Amino acid sequence: MTSIGSEMYTLNVNDREHHVRDSWIGESLLFVLRERLGLPGAKGACEQGECGSCTVIIDDKAVCSCLVLAASAQGASIRTVEGLGSDGRLSDVQQSFLDAGGVQCGFCTPGFIVAVHHLLDDNPDPSDLEIKEALSGNICRCTGYGRILDAVKQVAVSRRSGSAGGAR
Amino acid sequence: MSVALPTSVEEVVDLLVKNPRATLLAGGTDLMVEVNLHGRRPVDVVALRNIAELHSWSIDPSGRSVTIGSGVPYAEMETGELARLLPALAEAARTVGSPQIRAAGTLGGNLGTCSPAGDGLPVLAALDATINVVGPNGSRQVRFSDFMVGVKRNSLQPSEFVRSVTIPLVDGWQGYAKVGTRNAMVIATASVCLVRTDEHVAVALGAVGPTIIRASEAEAWLVANHRMTSRPNAATLDEFGRLVREASRPIDDHRSTAAYRRHAVGVLSQRLLSRSYS
Numbered sequence: 216m217t218s219i220g221s222e223m224y225t226l227n228v229n230d231r232e233h234h235v236r237d238s239w240i241g242e243s244l245l246f247v248l249r250e251r252l253g254l255p256g257a258k259g260a261c262e263q264g265e266c267g268s269c270t271v272i273i274d275d276k277a278v279c280s281c282l283v284l285a286a287s288a289q290g291a292s293i294r295t296v297e298g299l300g301s302d303g304r305l306s307d308v309q310q311s312f313l314d315a316g317g318v319q320c321g322f323c324t325p326g327f328i329v330a331v332h333h334l335l336d337d338n339p340d341p342s343d344l345e346i347k348e349a350l351s352g353n354i355c356r357c358t359g360y361g362r363i364l365d366a367v368k369q370v371a372v373s374r375r376s377g378s379a380g381g382a383r
Numbered sequence: 384m385s386v387a388l389p390t391s392v393e394e395v396v397d398l399l400v401k402n403p404r405a406t407l408l409a410g411g412t413d414l415m416v417e418v419n420l421h422g423r424r425p426v427d428v429v430a431l432r433n434i435a436e437l438h439s440w441s442i443d444p445s446g447r448s449v450t451i452g453s454g455v456p457y458a459e460m461e462t463g464e465l466a467r468l469l470p471a472l473a474e475a476a477r478t479v480g481s482p483q484i485r486a487a488g489t490l491g492g493n494l495g496t497c498s499p500a501g502d503g504l505p506v507l508a509a510l511d512a513t514i515n516v517v518g519p520n521g522s523r524q525v526r527f528s529d530f531m532v533g534v535k536r537n538s539l540q541p542s543e544f545v546r547s548v549t550i551p552l553v554d555g556w557q558g559y560a561k562v563g564t565r566n567a568m569v570i571a572t573a574s575v576c577l578v579r580t581d582e583h584v585a586v587a588l589g590a591v592g593p594t595i596i597r598a599s600e601a602e603a604w605l606v607a608n609h610r611m612t613s614r615p616n617a618a619t620l621d622e623f624g625r626l627v628r629e630a631s632r633p634i635d636d637h638r639s640t641a642a643y644r645r646h647a648v649g650v651l652s653q654r655l656l657s658r659s660y661s
Binding site: 240241262265277283284286287290330349351352 | 385386410418487
């Protein structure tokens with residue numbers, strides 16, 4: 216059993232071990248990612264699990280990082296939006312959001328990108344309804360969702376035809 | 384403050400005996416909201432995420448009940464074998480928050496928090512579930528109706544916690560319905576679980592009282608006055624709905640009014656009863 220008294224523990228984020236120092240042990244994973252580890256991709260808005268802007272993947276599940284006690288995620292495999300592309304290139308989902316115009320102000324985008332990666336890794340050929348269900352925990356106030364839906368469908372098609380644009 | 388990550392139920396009990404004030408952390412969807420927005424500062428946290436036993440479920444050998452570990456997330460109840468065995472639980476699970484919340488939130492968390500609006504709780508009440516509690520004096524079983532004793536209050540003794548929930552399998556129809564201010568991502572303003580066989584009916588009401596309420600008079604009236612194998616007529620539905628409304632004890636709060644909630648559980652119960660014959 217692991218028990219931590221205060222300031223120091225280790226998180227595995229995007230396949231790298233990160234030491235969390237000088238933190239309050241009650242901090243959320245969202246706060247630790249952004250303020251302790253310099254990974255500001257996950258965004259904080261509602262901090263109660265309603266908006267999805269802080270979505271990350273932990274052990275193959277898409278969850279709200281604002282509702283994860285960071286210290287309890289030791290030993291888990293955490294993937295953030297920063298860990299989706301490779302070699303500094305955009306992932307195919309990120310590129311597709313740009314191509315389809317699925318980004319306006321951009322605040323919700325990282326959460327959507329993570330949720331879409333999670334959806335398509337699980338279900339390569341989702342119906343419109345399945346896409347909407349999978350993204351129902353991510354709120355966008357700009358796009359009206361139409362172009363986000365287009366972006367997801369474009370990636371799904373290009374992945375199935377084996378012509379994935381960017382890196383995965 | 385400290386965070387402990389035990390890997391067995393026994394370790395949890397030991398930690399809770401040493402420190403009865405420790406806070407248990409299941410999916411985090413309640414506790415972290417308190418920390419983030421309401422200034423809650425837990426002293427010591429015991430996180431349950433690394434205890435494999437709590438994340439599993441099983442059917443008993445006789446096929447009469449399903450036992451679900453307190454750490455099984457709602458996402459796992461939405462589809463597949465659990466959904467086939469317990470359709471009302473699957474329907475309730477689908478109404479919990481968003482996919483992200485359902486990936487984290489658990490039945491154990493619903494029971495620990497014991498909010499009258501907890502989506503899983505009316506299902507446990509209508510199906511007469513048993514809560515398997517473990518603590519320093521070993522294990523004990525508590526009927527759901529004895530477990531939830533008030534708004535955010537349960538009958539757990541110091542250093543006890545919920546290991547699993549045993550839900551009887553029913554040969555009949557079961558369903559769940561909920562209203563809120565929108566169709567997704569919403570906390571219930573009223574919810575109902577209804578279970579019907581050819582001999583009996585069970586109706587449990589959520590978010591309309593300090594605990595989940597069984598509409599016992601409505602249940603008894605229907606069985607006494609209606610041939611359970613046949614579809615109820617309008618007069619029967621009216622009286623059934625009226626008795627359900629009478630059973631509710633709602634309040635006005637920031638989510639709704641008492642009058643609306645009382646009306647809503649009547650409508651939802653009638654709707655579910657009709658649906659059970661279609």
